[in-house]
Amino acid sequence: MKWVHQDVGKKAQIIEGLSSEYDIECEELGNIEVKEDRQAHQTGNYAFDYEDALGKPCGIAITKAKIFVLVDWEYVIFIPTESLKFLIGSSKFKKDIKMGWKRKTKGWLIPRTTILNSPFADVKKRWFPIYK
16 A cells, blocks of 8 residues: 655644644645654664653554654655554564653664565655755
């Protein structure tokens, strides 16, 4: 299934400020979460946070997005959120880590190849620059 459509931009709106549930409201596709991982190509993993420094659920654990968009140096990956959660939950290579500011956020590392090779993922070669 292809997730990108020419007319989507006319009906999509970026949520201003910090929204913990999703980043883009879209009538046609459903809400969208966008996650940039600048180290995925070096580490070979994507990182997903699930608990903040206060012990409250965050990130992948609370998103209400229908579609998750992962962005790294090489690819843009469109994947249904439920499929991504399934991949994370079923990955025998999942690693629980401390991450974020002062290593107080909890997260999972998932091998990049698990997501790139998933039949649920629509993988596109990156067509725009990443800014440092």
